[in-house]
Each structure stands twice: as structure tokens, then as C-alpha cells.
Amino acid sequence: MKASLDRREATSSAPDCVVSGVFERGEKETAFPRNLAKEDAYVKGLLKAAWDHREIRGKYREVTVLHRPDGKGRLLLVGLGLRARFDAEAVRRATAQAVRALKAKGVRTVAVRLPAFVNEPVSSDAALRAVVDGVYLGGYEFLKYKNKTEGMVEETTIALGEELEREETVLKKALDEERTIAETVVWTREIANLPADTASPARLAEEAKNLGKEVGLKVTVFDEKQLAEMNCGGILAVGGGSNAHPPRLIVLEYAGGARRGKTVAVVGKGITFDSGGISIKPAPQMSYMKYDKSGAVAVLGILRAAALLKVPPRVVGVMACAENVPSGTSYRPGDLVRTYNGKVIEVLNTDAEGRVVLSDALAYAAAQYHPDEIIDLATLTGAETVALGDDTAGLVATDDKLAAGLLAASQATGEPIWRMPLTDYHRELVKSEFGDVRNSIEIPLAGMLTAAAFLENFVDGKPWAHLDIAGPAYTTITTRRYQPPYMSAGATAFGVRLVTRYLADSPRGS
Numbered sequence: 138m139k140a141s142l143d144r145r146e147a148t149s150s151a152p153d154c155v156v157s158g159v160f161e162r163g164e165k166e167t168a169f170p171r172n173l174a175k176e177d178a179y180v181k182g183l184l185k186a187a188w189d190h191r192e193i194r195g196k197y198r199e200v201t202v203l204h205r206p207d208g209k210g211r212l213l214l215v216g217l218g219l220r221a222r223f224d225a226e227a228v229r230r231a232t233a234q235a236v237r238a239l240k241a242k243g244v245r246t247v248a249v250r251l252p253a254f255v256n257e258p259v260s261s262d263a264a265l266r267a268v269v270d271g272v273y274l275g276g277y278e279f280l281k282y283k284n285k286t287e288g289m290v291e292e293t294t295i296a297l298g299e300e301l302e303r304e305e306t307v308l309k310k311a312l313d314e315e316r317t318i319a320e321t322v323v324w325t326r327e328i329a330n331l332p333a334d335t336a337s338p339a340r341l342a343e344e345a346k347n348l349g350k351e352v353g354l355k356v357t358v359f360d361e362k363q364l365a366e367m368n369c370g371g372i373l374a375v376g377g378g379s380n381a382h383p384p385r386l387i388v389l390e391y392a393g394g395a396r397r398g399k400t401v402a403v404v405g406k407g408i409t410f411d412s413g414g415i416s417i418k419p420a421p422q423m424s425y426m427k428y429d430k431s432g433a434v435a436v437l438g439i440l441r442a443a444a445l446l447k448v449p450p451r452v453v454g455v456m457a458c459a460e461n462v463p464s465g466t467s468y469r470p471g472d473l474v475r476t477y478n479g480k481v482i483e484v485l486n487t488d489a490e491g492r493v494v495l496s497d498a499l500a501y502a503a504a505q506y507h508p509d510e511i512i513d514l515a516t517l518t519g520a521e522t523v524a525l526g527d528d529t530a531g532l533v534a535t536d537d538k539l540a541a542g543l544l545a546a547s548q549a550t551g552e553p554i555w556r557m558p559l560t561d562y563h564r565e566l567v568k569s570e571f572g573d574v575r576n577s578i579e580i581p582l583a584g585m586l587t588a589a590a591f592l593e594n595f596v597d598g599k600p601w602a603h604l605d606i607a608g609p610a611y612t613t614i615t616t617r618r619y620q621p622p623y624m625s626a627g628a629t630a631f632g633v634r635l636v637t638r639y640l641a642d643s644p645r646g647s
């Protein structure tokens with residue numbers, strides 16, 4: 138996908154299709170909406186005819202395609218839902234729905250009439266950003282392994298027209314920024330979707346190094362020998378079962394765009410495949426565990442966007458990568474593992490491996506970079522999906538300001554997160570009999586929160602926010618039907634837009 142701005146009307150660029158939107162219409166509403174006059178003129182009155190026949194209801198996911206009588210181009214009108222509930226998310230979904238609907242019709246160039254998507258409370262800036270998200274993410278599919286493909290909309294012109302042409306300069310800046318973010322989400326999905334035979338810890342390290350060269354990041358990779366010297370017993374224990382794909386700790390540094398900016402560490406769980414290990418998972422749905430690296434791959438995306446956008450804070454990305462498989466060299470239930478900060482983990486279930494690799498990564502980030510804030514992303518617990526569903530990430534934070542910043546970024550990006558409590562009760566539950574902390578408890582209670590209580594042992598008291606993305610990190614054949622149309626099948630790259638927004642909005646010099 139390529140998107141660009143055009144100050145003229147949507148019809149001026151002679152696209153394969155003009156895209157516009159319509160609000161949901163009331164039962165008794167008969168008058169043709171005045172703001173659709175241009176659209177109606179473009180298809181020579183056919184839009185009003187369809188409206189009069191009540192074929193256009195304006196409901197979410199509704200798509201109407203009308204051809205011009207001369208055969209030169211078409212109009213797609215997409216439902217925006219109720220005007221009273223209009224927000225940027227409605228625009229994001231509507232435009233994603235539009236490009237998806239046009240795919241099967243062989244349409245390659247579209248022009249979006251931006252004024253149709255600007256309405257209280259959505260500003261022209263917010264509408265533009267939502268359109269960019271919608272067309273890039275809605276148009277994305279993982280096609281690397283497909284021999285036969287249908288093709289996709291390739292070019293989107295976002296047309297300002299007489300209503301918005303005066304805002305061109307400001308909107309151009311918003312376009313540049315949001316395009317970088319949306320392209321980065323697509324780039325992240327491409328890596329997160331790679332299967333586990335390909336996306337090994339070493340391959341993720343290669344991706345990080347290439348990225349570093351491309352956008353100017355310092356990248357350091359620690360292999361299993363160096364991890365042993367560093368006493369990263371957690372990553373080594375989890376990665377020890379895989380003789381084919383040994384573990385890696387990957388560190389990326391972006392120097393920051395502000396002179397006296399804060400340092401934010403962003404840490405990700407990178408289990409390239411989670412079979413459960415010796416505590417092996419049941420066969421159904423195990424294939425989805427190739428997405429158990431989504432947190433670490435999101436870190437890669439966040440660092441890419443941070444460098445390209447030159448966000449104010451200094452950002453350190455840490456990816457804890459390992460493959461969790463059973464073998465003669467696997468770690469076992471009962472093992473006592475000493476980690477980077479000296480604390481000992483009692484392993485009671487080898488399937489609770491995410492927190493074990495994160496122990497070293499969090500402690501390393503805290504000790505080496507003295508971050509002002511630590512944010513981690515991890516597909517950590519099945520309990521997260523039970524509690525919040527597959528669209529929302531769980532947020533556990535030890536700092537209210539950091540939590541508020543992330544919640545604001547969530548509002549702005551439409552990536553839903555929900556804050557959950559962390560109390561002494563959860564801390565008590567993860568105390569270990571033989572070590573300091575145990576990686577699993579006997580009772581199936583508050584699994585997302587006991588996992589967070591475990592992680593807290595490794596952040597050295599720094600302001601910290603944990604995002605459990607087990608639900609929203611990927612869609613399945615079943616859940617995809619209920620997800621917004623900009624969520625492709627497979628990896629979603631959840632967290633990239635959210636955390637990038639948070640970093641980009643961080644004030645300079647604080």
C-alpha cells in the first residue's frame with residue numbers, strides 16, 4: 138500500500154474507486170443527506186436512487202458499490218454506524234472494510250474523500266490518521282507462503298477537496314507520521330507471522346541487526362555462551378531444550394530525540410515456539426504458539442518507529458528470545474534457576490516460561506540502562522484472554538503516571554487495554570518454598586496477576602507497566618470474524634501503535 142495526500146477532489150485523480158462514508162440512518166429518515174451530493178453527482182444520481190430504495194442503511198460493515206453509467210470508475214460508500222457514537226475507530230474500521238471489499242473486485246487505486254470522515258468529535262487530523270491506519274492495516278495479508286493470491290488495493294489518494302484544502306500543510310505532517318507507524322505495523326506483522334522453523338531466536342537477532350543498520354540503532358546480541366557468563370539462568374533454562382535453535386538476548390538502543398529526555402526500556406517476550414516444554418501443551422491450537430514471540434517482535438517494531446519518528450525519549454528495546462520445546466536438555470519442573478539479578482526461580486511448570494525469560498531481560502534492562510520507565514509486552518497467560526477477551530490487553534502498572542500515559546495512547550490508537558490490580562495477595566501467592574519466587578501456583582486463580590507479581594521481582598523498583606497481550610496478539614480463524622476489519626488473520630502486531638504513540642507523545646525534556 139502507498140498513501141498520499143491530494144488537495145483536489147476525490148474524483149480528480151481518476152481512481153478505480155472513490156471511497157466515502159455514510160452515517161446510520163434512522164427508521165423514518167427519508168431525506169437524502171446533503172453531504173453526499175458530490176458522491177451522487179459522481180455516479181449520476183444512482184446513489185440517491187439506492188438511498189430512496191432504502192438499500193443504504195449506514196450500518197457498521199455495510200458496503201455499497203455503484204458504477205458510473207459511463208463505466209469510468211465507481212463509488213464505494215461504507216457504513217459509519219450511528220452519528221452519536223462516531224469516533225476515529227469508526228473511520229479506521231470503515232476504511233479497512235472498504236479496501237477489503239475492493240480486493241475481490243480487482244480495484245488497485247482508490248481515492249478516499251476525507252471530508253466525509255470528518256465530523257464531531259473527529260478532527261481532520263484524527264480522521265486522516267484513522268484512514269491511513271485503515272487502508273494500510275485493512276489491506277494487509279500474510280502472503281509470503283501463498284502461491285495464488287488475489288491482489289490488493291495498491292494506492293490510496295486521500296483527497297482533501299475544497300472543504301479541507303487549506304489544511305494541507307498540517308495534514309501532510311500527520312500523514313507522514315501515521316504512514317510511518319502503519320508501515321511499521323505491517324513490517325512487524327510480516328515478522329510475527331513467520332513460522333517457528335524460520336523465525337528462530339537467531340533469525341530475530343538478524344532482523345534486529347538489519348533494522349539497526351537501516352534506521353540507525355545500536356544493536357547487541359548475546360548468544361548462549363555470553364548469556365552463561367552473564368548469569369542469565371532464566372533464558373538459558375527455557376532455551377536449553379532446543380538444540381536446533383538456541384536462545385538469544387537482543388538489545389536495541391535508540392539515542393533519543395530530546396536533549397534531556399527520559400529513558401524508556403521496552404522489553405518483550407520472544408518465545409519463537411511454545412510447546413509448553415516438559416509440561417507439554419495439548420495438541421489442539423498448539424500451532425498458535427508460533428505467535429508467542431509477539432511481544433519481542435512488537436519491541437522490534439516499536440524501536441523502528443521510534444527511530445524513524447525521532448521520538449523524544451531514549452528508548453532501549455530488549456527481546457528475550459528462546460524456543461520452549463521438550464528434549465533431554467529441557468529444563469524441568471522442580472528446577473531451581475538463578476537469574477541475572479541473583480534471585481532464584483522455582484520452576485513448577487515449564488509452560489510458564491514467559492516470565493522465566495523475562496526475569497533476565499527485565500533485570501538486565503533495569504541494571505544496565507537505569508531506565509526511568511520499563512514497559513513490557515508479553516503473550517504471557519491464557520488467563521488474560523479469559524479475563525479480558527481476545528481484543529483487549531491487560532495492563533498492570535506500579536506507576537499511575539505511566540499507566541495514565543498508556544491509557545491515553547490506547548484511546549488515541551484504538552488498541553484497547555484495561556488496567557488490573559496488583560496486590561500483596563498476588564505477591565504472597567508467588568513466594569517459593571525453596572527459592573525466591575515460583576513460576577506457577579497450585580490454584581488457578583488470577584493467573585494474569587500472579588504472573589505480574591512474579592515479574593515485579595525483576596524491575597528493581599522502577600516505574601513499570603506490564604502489558605499481557607496474550608489475547609490481542611493474533612487472531613484465529615474463529616475470532617477474526619469478530620475482530621475489527623483492520624486485524625488480519627494471524628499476527629496483529631498489537632502494541633506497536635500503542636507504545637509508539639505513548640513514546641511520540643512523551644514531552645521533550647521530562
Ligand code: BES
Binds near residue numbers: 488489517518607
Ligand atoms: N504462551 C502461553 C500463554 C498464552 C496462552 C498465550 C494462550 C496466548 C494464548 C504461556 O507461556 C503459558 O503457557 N502460560 C500458562 C501459565 C500457567 C502454566 C501458569 C497458561 O496461561 O496456562
Ligand code: ZN
Binds near residue numbers: 413490491
Ligand atoms: Zn507457556
Ligand code: ZN
Binds near residue numbers: 429488491517
Ligand atoms: Zn508462552
